[in-house]
Amino acid sequence: MTADVQAMRWNGTAAGASPIIGWLLDNNVTARYVCSDPARCSEFNGDCPHWIHVDTPEGVAVVSLGDEVVQTDAGFEVRKQAVS
Numbered sequence: 001m002t003a004d005v006q007a008m009r010w011n012g013t014a015a016g017a018s019p020i021i022g023w024l025l026d027n028n029v030t031a032r033y034v035c036s037d038p039a040r041c042s043e044f045n046g047d048c049p050h051w052i053h054v055d056t057p058e059g060v061a062v063v064s065l066g067d068e069v070v071q072t073d074a075g076f077e078v079r080k081q082a083v084s
């Protein structure tokens, strides 16, 4: 086996979510862009928290702004940004 680890960091934007979700879908992993408050979002032009939800065997992994999605031999995992 190759230890061919790949990672993508999310910048928190919808545009930035697309390639990550596409990458996951290409690997048969379901992921979606989630808006915390669509009404507020449309009124204030995207001013609300967003996440990427990734379906894993252990449940839904939540990707927040600055987090990294990492592909390992075992599958995908989310590495949380260090909270300051």
Ligand SMILES: [Zn+2]
Pocket: 035, 036, 037, 038, 041, 042, 046, 047, 048, 049, 050
């Ligand atoms: Zn939103």
